[in-house]
Amino acid sequence: MNIAVLIKQVPDSTEVKINPETGTLIRAGVPSILNPYDHYALEAALALKKKHGFKVTVVSMGPPQAKAVVQLALALGADEGVLLSDMAFAGSDTWATSYALAKGIKKVGKVDLIFAGMQAIDGDTAQTGPGVAQQLGIPQVTFCEHVDVDGRRVLARKQIDGGHELLEARPPVLLTMIMGKDYAPQHPSFLAVNGSLKKPFHVWSAEDIGAEAQYLGLKGSPTQVSKIYPPPQREKAAMFSGSGQEAVEKILELMKSEHFIGE
């Protein structure tokens, strides 16, 4: 089988700061990393490669500097890397991103399994994986913590509220991965980094993947961000000391004074 893994380069921070004047993200001085969920997705794909000998291709869409995460994935064991990079992609929302990624996957060739992270830690929408499945017209299983393959059966253990669900699918199928304990993120050795430089690496433009300009960038994005702002700071929590009885009395006193409960 052939596996494609969707990986995104993100700022190394879950606390994205916003410029209050311009309403844009402050990226300066924030190093970039492989999206942590995508690292798990990659490890899941590499585990299948190790067990069954599948081929793993990573696909990323981003500016030229996103090459670093593709190179990292190659050093970690992926066989082939693809970076979709073109000014035509700039300003794409999740739907336009999904369109470009789906086009990129089609150009990769016959792909049986597509892995994505559950979400990116900067955009946080968790829409891109499902969007790609929709664009390709294939089934999807989200929130997976483990994936295995038995012949033509794809077996996925998915996290749900209060438990797990075991699902079976037939390829081609797209799976989004959570950060479960089954796939510990690895670090590449120096030799692996060196070796990765010889692996196939393609940089494709919109034209290369046959993407139509009307479906890309701001023009192809049905959502428009009108404003970004940090949520208002919460008031500090009140702390009460003393015995349990004393603390409860103080809490009741406060709740009465704030009119949460009657006298």
Ligand SMILES: Cc1cc2nc3c(=O)[nH]c(=O)nc-3n(C[C@H](O)[C@H](O)[C@H](O)COP(=O)(O)OP(=O)(O)OC[C@H]3O[C@@H](n4cnc5c(N)ncnc54)[C@H](O)[C@@H]3O)c2cc1C
């Ligand atoms: C109107 C609008 C304009 C935007 N303009 C820009 C802009 O100009 N520049 C910009 O950088 N961002 C822009 N964004 C953000 C951009 O759309 C998202 O970063 C992107 O679509 C992915 O969404 P997400 O970050 O929520 O990822 P999620 O949907 O949370 O990601 C889920 C998974 O999908 C995969 N994935 C997501 N994005 C990529 C990718 N690029 N390559 C490969 N795999 C991926 C990964 O496996 C990831 O774990 C814009 C968003 C909107 C709504």
